Amino acid sequence: MSPESPIAEPPRLLNLVEEARLYRWLHRSILKTTLRELLATSRLRASLAAFMSMVIWVALFFIMLEGFFFLQKEAGAFTQETVEKVFNIFYASLMIMLFFSSAILLYGGIYQSQEVRFLMTTPTSPERIFQYKFSEAVFLSGWGFILIGSPMLVAYGIVVGANWYYYVLLLPLMIAFAFIPTGLGAIVCLATVHFFAPLRRPIVVVSALTVFGLVAWSVWTVFFSRQNELLTPEWFEETMIRLSTAENRLFPSWWLCSGILEAARSESGRLEYQSWAQAILFFALLASNALFLQMIASLLAGRILFVSYNRLQTAVRHRRTIGFRWLDQWMTKILSSSPTAIRLLLIKDFRLVRRDPLQWAQFLIFFGLVGLYFLNIKSIQDAAPFAGWVNLVSFLNLLVVGLILSTFTTRFIFPMISLEGQKFWILGLLPIERETILRGKFLFASIGTFLPSSLLILLSDSLLQLPGTIVAVHELVCLLLCAGLAAIAVGLGASIPNLRAISPSKIASGFGGTLNLVLSAVYIIFIVGVAAGPCHLDALVGLGHLSEFFSPEKTQTAMLIGILIAVAVGIWTVYFMLRIGFRAFRQMEF
């Protein structure tokens, strides 16, 4: 082996154009390989993701289309002024979301990434490192923005009979707009780290409180602090007035909305070119500001990226102390009568979850939002023109809770086995049966999900003033959902573990996670459907509908049969999924 390498030309520093070309090549190569691999090895996941995106887009499109037609024909509220207000509120909200999401994405992408640590040891300029990560942030936050934002605009174009250039201008307008909050987010991210690196914890807390405050204020303004009844024209008018701040002409969202509305406008006596010329003017305004902000951010990165990185890396790090031990002691007391091995495993999993804010915070946010919706459910009952709807809504609530639970079990319970697998030797050497480990996880997931879910269902039912029998049926179905979903996640997690991945999100987004999500959805729909169908029929007959076809005795028998089928399927699912999990887990080598 010779240490000499032939060097045809000496190394040199690249100029900005050459660097840009090189990093574009890097992005392209990674994207190409990722797509190729995805199509070759994860077709199910890729198809499911594409299908779900399409479903979301089409659903949003038709909701918007119907909504616009309704406003135009029935409510007579489809005025230019109303549309402007709605668009401005919608895109101002998306602008705020894009700002925060891009700031967070860039913080993680630049300051917490191993890749940037590597690039910083190479002669790559700080401007290029920033641009490289900035383009990723624009892509990651921009595709969601286009997915959510475009159905409304396409629907609007159809309703007002917009010209072809309206549709052509939509995408450039949206892309140019997406760069502005991302650029602002980048500047704030860089400056915050540079000047306040040692204060990152207070900054995170203040930012979280600001976001929470904004959301709470919006919800309060729209739903609670109102003079008029919910979902009436007066309530709509009142809400629009309260949120009129979004129409500030300095907001890029106003430029976007104006560009869109100008492109769609076709008034009599107005020359055609005036519409697209105005729209292009707003596009130029958006694009020039987007480029300006990107340039400012890039220049800033050139000056402070290395220094801010250094400040963050060398800031004081507080050692994490172990607080809230009383929670473990409380848990130990509650579980004192359970077998020792199960108790120890449950307490271990409980500790891991409570010390990982990512897990319980997501659970808290999801269930908090559902709780908020349930608290406002009284108005549905008051406004419902048909009493049978109340019963239907209560089951739909159950479905919502179930579907949220399924995302939780897929994201956090399913990967638990894979993550355990990497440290499996610890458990594998313990003098306990391997089944006990899975049983512990199943109990942990079932109890952990049943407690908040059953309380939420109880809240929903009591606000809807449902009879005791229905509440009991709901609680039983909730128990079946929690146990079944936990068994699916634990059983599949043990059967198809991903022992190579170290990130739970990667494990959850793989084939096993996707299968878990699909099976969970099928299970939820079946259990809720089989229990809700006869129950709803019974409620309808009780209200005097369809009584010529069904007698109350028949519907009650059907209700009982439906519940028995749900219980049988639930028990079988738990048994079957745990059985295949046990078998796979017994054979696992370490």
Place this chain on the structure above:
Amino acid sequence: MIEYHGVSRSYGDRLAVDHLDLSIPAGELFAFLGPNGAGKTTTMKMAVGLLQPNQGHVRVCGHDVAKEPREAKSKLSYVPDEPHLYDKLTGREFLQFISDMYGMHGTEHADCEIERFGMGKFIDELTETYSHGMKQRLVFASAFLHKPEVLVVDEPMVGLDPQNIRLVKDILRAQAAAGTTVFMSTHALEIAEEIGDRIGIIVGGRIRFLGTLADLKEKCRQQNSTLEEMFLEMTHEEN
């Protein structure tokens, strides 16, 4: 060459490197020893531009790393203890990326390193499928592509099998012989003993010993102790 002049670096109140003066000339393999948390990695990170000193300055081939980072970095290569590779690139694509980054177009440099490190069998596979040893070979190959004047290597032997350890030792020695400044940190005294031209022992951010192996052995002889005993004694005092 690498020069540290009165360099200090702290993390909050904790001083990690304390008034370090060190110069490593061209063609020398400098072995940097010390217990965990002694300041080895912080010292190295300042040479490669990942951290900046609170006081003093670090120069690489005459360029101040904080003031002329690109010029300094173009002269060096850094092999960290946990190197980064792009999972979705093949080994060949990664080498091409690094080669292009230094403005060296064409594939001959990469081909030469592939042969030198015996990577022909796996170079066209995605790096996510590589073992630790294969990854380390690729990282070293990429580090040598632009023929750096300074090579900074943090714990290069961790997790390698005996064959790869031999390979890395030979490469580092050969690089130093060819005129490259090699700055290597290690926990293993025997590795420093075997391949180091000069040894530095850092404890609590301060250099406790700086000299050749012969100097260290002489010190041991005077104190009637072995190298290991001497090392443990030096590092124990501070702890």
